[in-house]
Amino acid sequence: MNPDNDPNPSNSDWENFVFPRDVFEFSLGKTELEEIFHRFAISSLPEVKPDSSLKKKIISSILNQQNEGEDFLFIRKSDSRWRKSAFSGVEYKILNRDQSRNTVTLMIRMEAGAVFPGHAHETAEDCLLIEGDLNIAGTVLKAGDFHRANPGSVHKKFSTSSGAEFLIVSGESDFAESEKYFS
Incomplete structure (x- = not known):
């Protein structure tokens, strides 16, 4: 054919x-x-x-990408472990301590029925509930809800019925004060 x-x-x-x-x-x-x-x-x-200029451009691009990674912090879920706190049913993991901003970012996980004791805030504390429920100051938060404690505020104890996992960004001074519970 x-x-x-x-x-x-x-x-x-x-x-x-x-x-x-x-x-x-x-x-x-x-x-x-x-x-x-x-x-x-x-x-x-x-x-x-x-062309040799193309080779230089490609190598430069690769090196720039590697340098960009140094400007970021990545923590995989599998790379960190939960630590027991001084409170029954409460665990935590510190994600970052930022000395330039004087902040600490951490995750807290509470088992169903766990209670976190009252504490004062010298600086603001931001809380994002990731899963479960959290009863703070008579308000029940659900997954996705946000709570902020302003400087000078006092949390009475807070609790969870079904368990909770939440992200906290707090001032270094507040965290240092409570570090006896998170050591």
């Missing part, structure tokens, strides 16, 4: 022309034959050497 003479060759004629049956096994599937064809086509291309 000559594909130049036939304007509409059938697929089977085309496949037989590209993959002659006397050369290729019938046991190969269409996908495998296409893979062979593509590898052959790629290997028959002439080698192309990129």
Whole structure:
């Protein structure tokens, strides 16, 4: 068959022309034959050497990406462990201490029925409930709810019925005061 003479060759004629049956096994599937064809086509291309300025640009881009990573902190869930606090059913993990802003970011997890004692706030404390419920100052928070304790405020004890996991961003001085509970 000559594909130049036939304007509409059938697929089977085309496949037989590209993959002659006397050369290729019938046991190969269409996908495998296409893979062979593509590898052959790629290997028959002439080698192309990129311009030296392109090589420098690519290497510079890679190095810049590596440097960007130094500006960020990533903590995978599997990379950190929960620690027991001084309170029954309350665990925590410190995610970050930022000395330049004087803040501490931590996760707190409370089992169902756990109670966290009252405490005062010299600085503001932000709390984002991730899962469960949290009863603070007579208000029940649900997953996704946010609470802020302003500087000078006092939390009475707070509790959870079903358990809770929440993110806290607090002043370093407040955390240092309560560090006896989180050591």
